[in-house]
Amino acid sequence: MSSNDVSESRQQSAVVHPIPDDWFRPRSRKQHDAERLVRPSTSYWKDTWIQFRKNKLAMGGLAFLIMLGIMAVIGPMLSHYNVTAQNLVMQDLAPSPAHWFGTDNLGRDVFVRTWYGARISLFIGIVAALADLLIGVAYGGLSGYKGGRTDNVMMRIVEILYGLPYLLVVILLMVVMGPGLLTIVVALSATGWTDMARIVRGQVLQLKNYEFVIASKSFGSGTARIIRKSLVPNTMGPIIVQVTLTVPSAIFSEAFLSFLGLGVQAPFASWGVMVNDSLSAILSGYWWQLFFPALFISLTMFAFNIVGDGLQDALDPNLRS
Amino acid sequence: MAKYILKRFLEMLLTIWVIATLTFVLMHAIPGSPFNTSNGKSINAVAIKNLEAHYHLDQPLPVQYLIYLKSIITFNYGPSIRQPTQTVNDLIGQGFPVSFELGMWTLIVAIISGIALGVIAALKHNGIIDYLAITIAVLGISIPNFVLATLLIQEFAVNLEWLPVGTWQGVSYMVLPVIALATGPMAIIARLIRSSMLEVLNQDYIRVAEAKGLSPVLIVFKHALRNALLPVVTVVGTLAAGILTGTFVIEKIFAIPGMGKYFVDSINSRDYPVIMGTTVFYSTVLIILLFFVDIIYGWLDPRIKLH
Numbered sequence: 047m048s049s050n051d052v053s054e055s056r057q058q059s060a061v062v063h064p065i066p067d068d069w070f071r072p073r074s075r076k077q078h079d080a081e082r083l084v085r086p087s088t089s090y091w092k093d094t095w096i097q098f099r100k101n102k103l104a105m106g107g108l109a110f111l112i113m114l115g116i117m118a119v120i121g122p123m124l125s126h127y128n129v130t131a132q133n134l135v136m137q138d139l140a141p142s143p144a145h146w147f148g149t150d151n152l153g154r155d156v157f158v159r160t161w162y163g164a165r166i167s168l169f170i171g172i173v174a175a176l177a178d179l180l181i182g183v184a185y186g187g188l189s190g191y192k193g194g195r196t197d198n199v200m201m202r203i204v205e206i207l208y209g210l211p212y213l214l215v216v217i218l219l220m221v222v223m224g225p226g227l228l229t230i231v232v233a234l235s236a237t238g239w240t241d242m243a244r245i246v247r248g249q250v251l252q253l254k255n256y257e258f259v260i261a262s263k264s265f266g267s268g269t270a271r272i273i274r275k276s277l278v279p280n281t282m283g284p285i286i287v288q289v290t291l292t293v294p295s296a297i298f299s300e301a302f303l304s305f306l307g308l309g310v311q312a313p314f315a316s317w318g319v320m321v322n323d324s325l326s327a328i329l330s331g332y333w334w335q336l337f338f339p340a341l342f343i344s345l346t347m348f349a350f351n352i353v354g355d356g357l358q359d360a361l362d363p364n365l366r367s
Numbered sequence: 368m369a370k371y372i373l374k375r376f377l378e379m380l381l382t383i384w385v386i387a388t389l390t391f392v393l394m395h396a397i398p399g400s401p402f403n404t405s406n407g408k409s410i411n412a413v414a415i416k417n418l419e420a421h422y423h424l425d426q427p428l429p430v431q432y433l434i435y436l437k438s439i440i441t442f443n444y445g446p447s448i449r450q451p452t453q454t455v456n457d458l459i460g461q462g463f464p465v466s467f468e469l470g471m472w473t474l475i476v477a478i479i480s481g482i483a484l485g486v487i488a489a490l491k492h493n494g495i496i497d498y499l500a501i502t503i504a505v506l507g508i509s510i511p512n513f514v515l516a517t518l519l520i521q522e523f524a525v526n527l528e529w530l531p532v533g534t535w536q537g538v539s540y541m542v543l544p545v546i547a548l549a550t551g552p553m554a555i556i557a558r559l560i561r562s563s564m565l566e567v568l569n570q571d572y573i574r575v576a577e578a579k580g581l582s583p584v585l586i587v588f589k590h591a592l593r594n595a596l597l598p599v600v601t602v603v604g605t606l607a608a609g610i611l612t613g614t615f616v617i618e619k620i621f622a623i624p625g626m627g628k629y630f631v632d633s634i635n636s637r638d639y640p641v642i643m644g645t646t647v648f649y650s651t652v653l654i655i656l657l658f659f660v661d662i663i664y665g666w667l668d669p670r671i672k673l674h
Contacts, residue, residue, distance in 0.1 A: 209386040209650030347509035
């Protein structure tokens with residue numbers, strides 16, 4: 047547009063809309079306040095919490111998980127039965143006021159064992175999820191962002207970890223560290239983060255060509271800062287979904303190891319061990335031995351998943367209503 | 368492209384070699400031998416010496432390693448130590464087609480139903496249908512597959528007598544194992560699709576497609592789903608390798624003669640040739656699938672360049 051056109055259009059608007067002088071008034075002090083922010087400024091996480099709180103289903107899930115955590119700590123104390131005490135006279139009793147969840151094939155109280163199992167299963171799930179977040183996200187982020195040769199080498203290492211027979215690693219760890227909860231946790235954490243690394247890498251490959259990453263780079267941000275501040279926050283959705291999948295898969299992996307006799311050792315029990323032990327009991331009609339641990343596994347997974355979905359919606363500014 | 372494929376092919380060989388070497392080291396690091404872990408039967412010491420000589424187990428480890436490398440290159444692992452009438456190739460040749468058939472049906476069911484559930488949930492975000500779809504998906508992850516398998520057998524095979532189980536004789540024998548096996552992957556796919564669809568549906572190019580007046584079906588399937596598939600492709604690649612080469616628990620519960628049992632049994636009985644054979648086979652399948660995943664990445668999102 048030439049300068050001639052501009053003056054012409056100004057003249058036109060002056061002719062069509064003459065503004066009378068009395069429309070102009072000095073600005074009052076109060077109007078000056080209009081620029082002040084009315085809504086208190088909130089941090090990223092506080093904002094997330096405000097969004098999360100609106101989601102009733104997710105809040106229900108969170109409440110359930112908190113209750114479960116409390117019960118895992120105090121549950122076994124609510125009953126006078128011991129976790130490992132066997133009572134061969136009281137075998138396979140149905141739920142009753144004496145044994146709220148019934149007894150198992152060795153006369154042990156299922157109520158106490160369920161809460162004791164909650165401790166072990168939740169511990170395994172949470173440690174595996176932390177390993178996923180710490181190792182998997184950093185590894186996948188670095189691999190995807192660096193690209194080229196680094197990415198190639200790092201992904202080949204992940205493929206090797208995938209390809210190795212996982213049972214060999216577990217059995218070897220059992221030999222080196224001795225059987226026990228710690229060994230199981232180490233084995234599951236050491237092999238479990240690879241899915242997360244691959245997912246984060248896939249997302250980062252896509253994200254790193256966006257303008258905001260190039261902008262951050264041009265301002266002189268280092269690799270660690272770009273991954274932490276630009277890439278990972280934009281991958282939060284898939285990361286959180288993956289974490290909520292890791293918890294159940296770790297709990298099930300432990301159950302699978304129990305299936306092979308490599309899980310938590312008797313007399314202690316995780317939910318996976320309890321479910322495994324009671325699979326044959328269901329044919330004899332002792333449904334409660336399977337029902338209670340399976341119910342709590344399912345409820346816990348359900349709670350983790352709806353909390354994950356709620357968090358995902360709350361963390362992503364695009365999904366906010 | 369040809370150069371890229373050649374380069375990847377060489378890398379695949381390198382990866383398989385590293386996996387085979389690490390497996391060799393791991394399996395010899397575990398105490399026990401094929402002859403002393405048997406079920407309580409003791410074998411005469413001289414017989415053990417002779418057996419070890421027959422399978423080259425008396426040789427120093429580097430020599431055994433070279434023998435194994437040779438067997439990998441020639442695809443001939445010799446007979447199984449625990450089932451001497453059959454070679455490792457026989458075991459894989461009999462088991463893999465069964466596992467593959469079961470695995471293919473499982474993948475088809477899981478992918479189609481997972482994508483359908485995820486897309487529906489994302490389109491009806493925070494509505495009743497979303498909650499319903501996510502509840503179905505979450506229930507799928509929440510029930511361990513061996514529990515689901517036991518319940519399915521109890522209900523549909525024992526109580527209702529609708530479907531046969533045990534062995535592998537046709538389509539009707541496949542229904543229950545496929546359901547038991549597909550539920551978990553279906554749920555994983557549905558949740559990943561839902562979350563990435565929600566992100567994609569907010570992108571500007573979807574708004575452009577809507578502004579152009581394209582039909583909702585075309586927008587969802589051509590513009591949105593294609594971009595939402597990336598995380599799913601990542602997961603399906605590795606899931607598929609595990610499912611296609613056989614799953615120990617499901618094959619055991621349904622008495623399916625697949626190859627899943629060899630992965631566990633061979634390690635428990637220290638059957639070295641079978642461990643090596645199944646590991647190399649599995650990692651080959653896995654690495655080929657991961658290669659396809661990278662190719663599909665580039666195809667789904669042209670901004671990702673293959674080098």
